Structure formats: C-alpha cells, structure tokens
Amino acid sequence: MSYSALALTLIFVLIPLLLSKTLKLGLEIDTIIATVRSIVQLLAVGYVLKFVFDSENFLFIILMVALMIGAATQNARKKGKEIRGITWKLIVTFLTIEVVTQGILIGLQIVPPTAQFIISISGMLIGNSMVLSILFLNRFASEIEGNRDETELILSLGGTPKQAIHRQLINAIKASMIPTIESQKTIGLVQLPGMMSGQIIAGADPIQAVQFQLIILFLLLSTAAVTSIMLGFLSYPALFNERMQMVRPKKTN
Template sequence: MSYLTLSLTLIFVLIPLILSRTLKLGLEKDTLIATVRSIIQLLAVGYVLQYVFEVDNIIFIVLMILLMIGAATQNARKKGASIQGITWKLVVTFVFIEVLTQSILLGFQIVPPTPQYIIPISGMVIGNSMVLGILFLNRFTAEVENRQDETELILTLGGTPKQAIHTQLITSIKASTIPTIESQKTIGLVQLPGMMSGQIIAGADPVQAVQFQLLILFLLLTTAVVTSILLGYLSYPTLFNKRMQFLKLKS
C-alpha cells in the first residue's frame, strides 16, 4: 500500500468527525487523539518489529515480550486495585500463559522459532490474557462485594477460605471465559477474524489463513481459561488472613 493510498484511509476518520460535529456528539477530540495515537504507536511498532526481525536476536524478542507484559499489567491492574498485590499476580499470570503457549507452539514445532511468529502470537496471547484478566477481576470483585454474607456464613459454619469463596470464584471464571467460547461458536458465520482477514487481503491462500486462524483460536481458548483460573487462585487467598478471617477489599 502506497503512502498516498494510506492517507486516503483517513476518509474513514473524517466521516465520524463530520458526523460528531454535525450532531454535536462531542467525540471530535477523542477521535483525533485516538487517530494520532494509533498512527504513532503502530508506526513505531512497525519500525521496531522490522528491526527486531532483521536482528533476529533472542534478547530483543524477550524485551518485546516483557514490554507487552508490562503494558498489559499496567492496564489490567486498575480493575483489580482492591485486591492486595494484584500487580505481581497479573505479571505471574501473563508470564505463565506466555511460557505455556510458547512452549507448546515451539516444543511441538507448530510454528517456527522466529521473531515473525513469536512476537505477533505473543501479542495476541498477552493481549487476550489482559482482556480476560480485566473481565475476571471486574466480576470477581463485584461477586466478593455482593456476597460477603455468604462468605462469612460458610466461615462461621467451619468452612475453609477456599470453600467460602468457591461460588464467587467459579461464577467469575465462567462469566469471564464464556464470551471467548461463545464467540468461537459463531466465528466464520457472523464475522471473519481480523488476523485471517488480514492474511487474505495480503494475498495469502484462504485455507492456509484459516489454518493459522484455528491455531490462534485454540490458543486463545487456553489463554482465556488459564488466565481466569490462575488469576482467581492467586487472588482469593489475599481476601483472608491466617486466622481464616475474611478481609474487606481495599477501597
């Protein structure tokens, strides 16, 4: 795509800007900021990726992944701010899911060990893990808040902290993973996934594009379930002290 053609895509930014102005929606400022940020961020990433691919050095790959984990943690921690030590819990979750998925992909030689595969796949895994983490933390903190009576009831009857929080934990894990599972049921019928569409537009064989998309879908299934479970099991013990007393969420 030439720069002239690329600049023509700004028409798609002008349409919402004009509509916002006409209907007084007040979205102009945010639309402009979003446009400028996406241009700068994506171009920067494009040049960085180009360099990393050329150098093909493990240190740069690791640095890129660490950067992604750092950004994902920073973004997700706000949603779990009421849970003690949420930052390191998120870091552990993202590192674990990255190591798990890459070990399977590279260990079974499903994808070649090159930055062209490792970095984009890591981006998808960590990005989805972050979204799942946010969904989980949102639901979990709400469940814990709303069902304090049930938690204390089970403790008073001689239940352990794990038993006292079990329902809230399971409900939150299910609620956060259901969107991923449900969206996979209709994929290809309602929408073509972004990565597959991109490959087809770029001229790839559609069947091969589908094969890669399936790989990503299955990968994201693991990412969703493992993220919620791991984050849940890392989070709930901090809601109790050594005397098995239920502690309030940090306000």
C-alpha cells in the first residue's frame, strides 16, 4: 500500500472528528492525539521491527521482549498499587508466560525460532496478559473491598489468609478469564480476528491464516488461565502480615 493511499484513509478519522464537533462531544483533541500517536508509534515499531528482523541478532529479540514486558508491567501495576511488590509479581507472571509458551512453540517446532514469529507472538501474548492482569486486579480489589466482613470473619474464626480470601480470589480469577473464553466461542461467527484478516488481506492462504490464528487462540486461552491464577496466588499473601492480619484492616473505633 502506498503512503498516498494510506493518507486517504484519514477520511475515517475525519468522520468521528466531524461527529464529535457537531454533537459537541468534546472528543476532537483526544481523537487527534490518538491518531497522531498511533501513526508515530506504529511507524516507529515498523522500522524497529524491520531493523531487528534484518539484523538476525538474538539479543535484539530479547531486548524487544523485555521492552514489551516493561511497558505491560508499567501499565498494569497502576491497578494493583495496593499490593506490595506488584511490579515484580507482574514481571514474574509475564516472564513465565513468555518462557513457557515460547518454550513449547519452539521446543515442539510448531513455529520456527525467528524474530518474526517470536516478537509477533510475544506481542500478542504479553498484550493479552496485560489486559487480563488489569481485569484481574480491578476485580480482585473490588472483591476484597466488598467482602471485608467475610474475610475478617474467617480470620477471626481461626482461618488462614488463604481460606479467608479464597472465594474472592476465585471470583476474580473467573471474572478475568470469562471475556477470553466467551470471545473464543463466537470467533469466526461474529468477528474475524485481526491477525487472520491481516494475513488474508496480505495475500496469505486463508487456511494457513486460520491455522496460525488457532495457534494464537489456544495460546491466549492458556495465557488467560496462567495470568489470572499466577497473579492471584502471587498477590493475595501481600494483603496479610505475618500475624495473619489484613494489612489494611477495616476501620473500627
């Protein structure tokens, strides 16, 4: 696609701008910022990826993945600032997902160990894992806040922190996994996944595009489960101290 053809697609940015202006939604500046940022960021990533792919240097691949994990951690940690050591818990979670999934994919020769595959798949996995982490941390925080009485009751009766937080933890894990499972149920019927569509538009055989998409879907399913469960079990101990008390106790007089 030429840059002039790409420029024409800015019509699709003009539409929301005009609608926002007409209906006084006040979203014009945000829309312009989002457009400029997406152009700059994606073009920059495109050039960086071209450089990394051409260099065939494994160190650059590791640097790219580290950058993704760093950015994902930075974004997700804001939702879990109440949890001690959340930064490291997120890094360990993302790193585990990356190592386990890439280890299986490359180890079983499902995909070749090239920069194209490693970086593209890592981006999808870590991105998905980041969204899952944010969903989990949001839900976990509201579960804890909404069920303090029950947590305190179980502790007061001689339960362990794990017993006291178990129901809230399971609720948060399930709630964060449901969107991934539900979206996979309707895939192909309601929506064609972006990666598959991209491959087909670029001229790939649709069956081959579907095969790659299935790999990604299965990976995302695994990522969803590992992210929520791992982050959950790494996070809950930080809510209690060594005397099995809630670190932020319910306010009493």
